[in-house]
Amino acid sequence: MAETSGAFASFEQKWLAAHPEYAAASVFLPPERRHAANAFGCLVHELDEAAVHVHDVQVASAKLGWWRGELISAAQGRASHPITLELFRAPPPEATRHLWPELADASLARLSAPPAATLADLLGQHADFHRSVVRADASLSARTAEAADRDAVLWTISHLLRELPRIERDGESLPVPLDLLARHGLTRTGLRSPGARRTALIRDYLEALAGAMPRDRGANLHQRIRSRLDAALIAGAREADEPLRHLLEHSQPGRWRSVWTAWREARALIDAEPRLSA
Numbered sequence: 381m382a383e384t385s386g387a388f389a390s391f392e393q394k395w396l397a398a399h400p401e402y403a404a405a406s407v408f409l410p411p412e413r414r415h416a417a418n419a420f421g422c423l424v425h426e427l428d429e430a431a432v433h434v435h436d437v438q439v440a441s442a443k444l445g446w447w448r449g450e451l452i453s454a455a456q457g458r459a460s461h462p463i464t465l466e467l468f469r470a471p472p473p474e475a476t477r478h479l480w481p482e483l484a485d486a487s488l489a490r491l492s493a494p495p496a497a498t499l500a501d502l503l504g505q506h507a508d509f510h511r512s513v514v515r516a517d518a519s520l521s522a523r524t525a526e527a528a529d530r531d532a533v534l535w536t537i538s539h540l541l542r543e544l545p546r547i548e549r550d551g552e553s554l555p556v557p558l559d560l561l562a563r564h565g566l567t568r569t570g571l572r573s574p575g576a577r578r579t580a581l582i583r584d585y586l587e588a589l590a591g592a593m594p595r596d597r598g599a600n601l602h603q604r605i606r607s608r609l610d611a612a613l614i615a616g617a618r619e620a621d622e623p624l625r626h627l628l629e630h631s632q633p634g635r636w637r638s639v640w641t642a643w644r645e646a647r648a649l650i651d652a653e654p655r656l657s658a
Contacts, residue, residue, distance in 0.1 A: 387462035388419070395422045401609055401638040405601050408646035416520045419467035421602060423483070424513055426463065428539070431487040431509070440491055448484035455480045476519040479512070486512040497558050499588045503536050505555075510535035517600055530594045534607050537589050541610055544582065545628045547571050560585060574624075582623045590614050604645040609633055 395418075396403050402421060406414050427447060434440035454464035457471040472480070486509035496502035510532035540555060547554055554571060561567065564581040571578060593611060613630055620626035633641070 388422075388466045391422045391426070391463050392418055395425045398425060399602075399606070401605055401633050401641065402602055404638040404642035405605055405646075407639075408642055409601060413521060415466055415469065417602065419463055420517055420520060422463045423467060427483060427487045427509075431490045432539075432543075437491055441488065444484050444488045444491075447487070448481050451480035451484055472519065476516075479516045479519055482512045483509075483516055495558055496555065499557050499560070499592060502540070502555055502557050503533060503592065506536040506539060507532045510539075514600075527596070530596060531600070531603060533592065533594055534603055537593050538603075538606050538610050541589060541613065541627075542631065544585070545624070545631050547578075547582075547624065548574075556581075556585065560588075579623065582627075583618060586614050586618050586623060590618070601642070601646060604648070605638070605641050608641050608645060609637075 399421070402418075406418060409417055427444065430440050430443040430447070434443065450459070450461050450464055453459065454461070454468045455472055455477040457468070459465045459468050471477075490505065490509055493505040496505055507529070511528045513535055514528045514531040543554060549572070554568065556568070556571065560581055561571075563584070564577045566577055566581060571581075590611075593607070593614075613627065616630060617623040617626040
């Protein structure tokens with residue numbers, strides 16, 4: 381088990397490098413939830429990376445197909461990957477086993493999504509994957525995903541916001557609605573060039589994301605932390621003279637802000653639990 385734990389630690393470090401704010405969340409999670417929560421975060425990160433950042437569709441499809449097989453086996457007690465070994469220390473209830481390959485299926489569906497015409501279309505393209513994320517996460521703590529649609533929007537907005545700082549090096553594959561490009565007279569290639577039109581597009585995009593963000597931050601601690609930080613990041617970028625620079629400089633919060641946000645959201649979640657379970 382020591383070897384497995386060490387292997388998992390490398391995936392956990394990669395996940396936390398992309399989401400350093402989640403390091404603080406572990407302190408506020410009960411020990412019995414901590415391992416599964418971190419392993420689940422690593423799994424979602426690996427699926428997201430394969431579906432979004434592997435630009436060769438055949439390679440991405442092969443990676444996600446492998447994950448599908450691994451998740452089927454792991455849910456039946458035959459895990460072989462460090463993440464699934466950590467996630468499924470005990471096999472999940474039979475009634476929830478279908479949730480795990482659904483994560484990979486929803487990831488695979490993202491590979492064939494056409495360019496989104498509007499923000500609503502863009503949110504919809506990612507909704508199936510993030511609804512699957514919400515349902516699988518809820519099953520880990522025997523909760524029901526009563527607000528899966530709302531929570532999927534929160535996950536999706538967080539994803540889209542994290543992608544924006546990549547605009548200069550990867551504008552052609554950046555998920556930006558076509559109507560927003562047309563409104564500002566830009567192409568995806570043109571997103572790589574600084575200028576007033578790109579700045580105006582980013583402001584409009586941030587305003588649209590802010591308008592689409594649900595007020596309730598959900599029932600998952602990691603999600604609540606990220607959503608609060610996302611709302612603050614959007615607000616700060618919209619007020620900044622150069623919103624893209626603000627996103628680049630503040631995309632990862634500092635340690636103390638992460639701890640403070642984690643504490644606030646953990647307290648809010650504890651206070652809400654009796655009401656949610658009533």
